[in-house]
Amino acid sequence: MKRARKRKHNPNIPAHVDQAALPAAIFFDQRGSGVWYTLHRDETGKQRRRNVAPADVSLAELHRIMDEASNVDRGTLRYVCEKFHESDRYKKLRPKTHDDYCYSRDVLLNIPTKLGKPLGDLAVKKFTAALVQRIVDRLADEGTPSKAAHALRYLRRVMQWGRNRGYLEINPALGIEAPIERKQRRLPTQSVMNELIDRAMARGRLARNEPGGCPEYLPIVMELAYLCRLRGIEVVTLTDANELEEGILTNRRKGSRDSRDNIVRWTPRLRAVWDSAKAYRSRTWEKRRTPIPIAPHRRPIIVASHGGTLRKSSLDTAWQRFITLALKDDVITPEQRFALHDLKRRGITDTAGNRSDKQEASGHRDPKMMDIYDHSLPVVAPSAD
Known part of the structure; x- marks a missing residue:
């Protein structure tokens, strides 16, 4: 974790926190009940704020939070999905679409791989059309073609969103053969x-x-x-x-x-x-x-x-x-x-x-x-x- 430079004493920081031992890039906002936050730049270069903990959090917990933040792989499928769900484009979708996308995201991120880690921890830049097709075929072969079709539509949209914002160069989910879904054409008597x-x-x-x-x-x-x-x-x-x-x-x-x-x-x-x-x-x-x-x-x-x-x-x-x-x-x-x-x-x-x-x-x-x-x-x- 990045070592913090020497800070000036801030009288607004809670007394139980040793200010000299604070991790770098974390700040305290004394307004209201107080909150710890970090700053980062989004894909457009604009600085954004992210609240990470309440005022009464311990120093050890602040170090743990910043350790996790510094170890985030910004190129993984999990990270791109997270950013997509935080975007205005996603927030403008209908609640029913939100439910479908959250379900599809959870399905994809937790698929086990031969590397010993879930699909969500793989770098999106290393995704290929063949890999995406294997994922879709695997879900369909498990007897859930509808799940596979939903996952493909979600992955196609997320990767196109990520491609347009620099997270990957091509969208490997385009042109993938969709599974044949079961047709439920019920006719009540x-x-x-x-x-x-x-x-x-x-x-x-x-x-x-x-x-x-x-x-x-x-x-x-x-x-x-x-x-x-x-x-x-x-x-x-x-x-x-x-x-x-x-x-x-x-x-x-x-x-x-x-x-x-x-x-x-x-x-x-x-x-x-x-x-x-x-x-x-x-x-x-x-x-x-x-x-x-x-x-x-x-x-x-x-x-x-x-x-x-x-x-x-x-x-x-x-x-x-x-x-x-x-x-x-x-x-x-x-x-x-x-x-x-x-x-x-x-x-x-x-x-x-x-x-x-x-x-x-x-x-x-x-x-x-x-x-x-x-x-x-x-x-x-x-x-x-």
């Missing part, structure tokens, strides 16, 4: 879907603190996802502006290249669900004394229990709790379990007409998407009378 919708309606009438209850908006979301062939995020972002005289104007979220909006014509069932959503919203806003926006596009059809906009993460949590409890109560079997997104697949499959009609109703531009979403069997004539 009509009976199971209707049973769960009825169950959600009954559970939604229970008090919030009553065991087994679920949000009142959940059966409404399920119905709209099925009838309008929408994803969960597309349901929670519907507003009064989507209510037209002809029907409901959809708001497909994939972009113009993959999907396009359409108008779902009113039926008695669809009108009843839409009116139920508005009635629930009115009760919630009145109870919470929520100011009602004037602009129709600012009035969401689906609102949370607090009266504000329902977040997709909150909907996902409510769905998982609901479906897990249904499994626990033996309402459905593990084989009958499905995701909220599968209601869109059920809706497309149940749409009347040929495959072209189903494609138009689903909003997909690519007819190949019907191989994923349409599980109906066409009825055809025999080859001859």
